[in-house]
Amino acid sequence: MALTAGGQLTYMRIVIKAFPNHEELKFTIMLVYGVCVWRICHATDTGHLNPLSRPAHLPFGPFDTPHYHPWAENRPASLNAALPKNLKYANFLPAELTDFNACFEWFCTQTNIQIGNGQMPILPLPDRLL
Amino acid sequence: MLIETVKSALAGWPAPKAFGARVVVPTQCITSGGEIIHVVVEGGNDSFVVHDDGAAIRIFEDAGADLKTAPKMVASLLRDRGLNVHKGTGVISSPRVTLPQLAATIAVVANAARESSDHLLHRWKPVVRKKFKEAVQDLLEHEYPKRWAHDRAVVGHSNKKHTFDFSISLGDDRQLLFDAVVPDQSAISSAVVRHLDVAKAHDPKIVQQIVYDDRVEWKSSDLNLLNMSGAVILPFASAKQAIDKLAA
Numbered sequence: 001m002a003l004t005a006g007g008q009l010t011y012m013r014i015v016i017k018a019f020p021n022h023e024e025l026k027f028t029i030m031l032v033y034g035v036c037v038w039r040i041c042h043a044t045d046t047g048h049l050n051p052l053s054r055p056a057h058l059p060f061g062p063f064d065t066p067h068y069h070p071w072a073e074n075r076p077a078s079l080n081a082a083l084p085k086n087l088k089y090a091n092f093l094p095a096e097l098t099d100f101n102a103c104f105e106w107f108c109t110q111t112n113i114q115i116g117n118g119q120m121p122i123l124p125l126p127d128r129l130l
Numbered sequence: 131m132l133i134e135t136v137k138s139a140l141a142g143w144p145a146p147k148a149f150g151a152r153v154v155v156p157t158q159c160i161t162s163g164g165e166i167i168h169v170v171v172e173g174g175n176d177s178f179v180v181h182d183d184g185a186a187i188r189i190f191e192d193a194g195a196d197l198k199t200a201p202k203m204v205a206s207l208l209r210d211r212g213l214n215v216h217k218g219t220g221v222i223s224s225p226r227v228t229l230p231q232l233a234a235t236i237a238v239v240a241n242a243a244r245e246s247s248d249h250l251l252h253r254w255k256p257v258v259r260k261k262f263k264e265a266v267q268d269l270l271e272h273e274y275p276k277r278w279a280h281d282r283a284v285v286g287h288s289n290k291k292h293t294f295d296f297s298i299s300l301g302d303d304r305q306l307l308f309d310a311v312v313p314d315q316s317a318i319s320s321a322v323v324r325h326l327d328v329a330k331a332h333d334p335k336i337v338q339q340i341v342y343d344d345r346v347e348w349k350s351s352d353l354n355l356l357n358m359s360g361a362v363i364l365p366f367a368s369a370k371q372a373i374d375k376l377a378a
Contacts, residue, residue: 011265011345017191023149028192034256036194045154046185047144047166062166064144064156085193085251086163 003113014113016104019043020124027100027123029107035083037074038111040093040103042066048090058089066093066103070110146171154183157240161247165189167240171232178232180239181223186246195254203253204246213242222246262343263295266310266366273370274298274377282307284336286327294324300337300377308339310366311356313348322359329360337376338362341369 003012012033019026031038049061069087097103100123108115144156152170159167170183187200201220214223222242227235270278282297294307309321325338340356344365356363364372
């Protein structure tokens with residue numbers, strides 16, 4: 001999904017990865033500008049660990065439940081620095097975000113993205129019975 | 131006793147979890163970005179296969195990367211290690227192993243996945259800008275699905291057949307023909323000739339545009355040349371608005 005700002009195209013994209021045949025609700029929502037700059041990982045079979053040198057307000061982990069990697073925690077200290085290839089810092093997703101729509105709307109709020117009418121993505125349904 | 135404390139602490143690490151017939155194991159292998167490698171064990175009795183379920187590639191993709199050659203790069207990195215790498219998906223898997231080999235195989239596969247993921251990230255050079263024609267194609271696919279086509283052939287005033295990069299159906303039998311042009315002399319010249327010849331045919335059902343890559347610097351003389359083509363010249367950033375107006 002390409003994004004516009006003030007009616008002009010930006011080079012940012014929202015990328016959503018769905019796992020329709022997975023036993024649990026599993027998806028990833030990413031904001032990509034060459035590299036991923038914001039990500040929600042909604043899964044219990046993946047995990048993350050924050051660095052020991054993390055900011056004090058971030059838990060160490062391990063994050064084996066839904067979590068997110070915000071730009072604010074991962075942006076480089078200097079604006080002249082290259083964008084980081086890794087989003088090293090994560091936090092637990094608020095507990096009330098239990099479905100895709102709630103997560104996607106929250107993601108858009110956090111990233112100041114407005115989704116137009118009829119542009120709400122829909123996760124694909126399972127394509128096999130077992 | 132410290133040993134008991136350590137054992138107890140280790141027991142606090144996320145435990146393996148069953149998903150149907152598969153068991154997902156959160157290992158203690160962690161990528162440079164802090165991702166915990168999970169591997170999957172399948173099988174039973176005394177025969178098991180351990181694989182990373184595509185974790186190495188997934189972690190790489192979650193960084194925003196999109197590299198078709200990633201599975202091949204993983205296969206090359208893990209050559210001669212006794213592991214299998216699926217050509218299409220890049221899933222790293224072990225051969226069948228017995229129960230006494232299972233724990234070590236889990237460690238081997240997890241470490242291979244971690245190493246592969248870090249290797250891919252290290253080699254990857256992120257590009258904010260796609261190739262221009264790909265970027266235009268993405269825009270068309272997103273904004274005008276099923277209404278656009280590429281490589282549209284049209285006969286010009288000279289009777290010569292020209293092929294335009296893209297066309298969009300505007301309704302009422304009208305069509306927009308346009309080229310996506312980068313600041314390259316041959317690309318500019320051929321676009322100008324194409325558009326001049328077709329413009330001279332005065333077909334009322336054809337609208338012509340040249341969209342130029344405004345992400346890079348242009349000489350004013352090149353833009354002037356494009357302006358002589360008879361087509362409307364648009365920077366990429368404004369293309370959507372202009373096409374929307376035409377299609378309204």
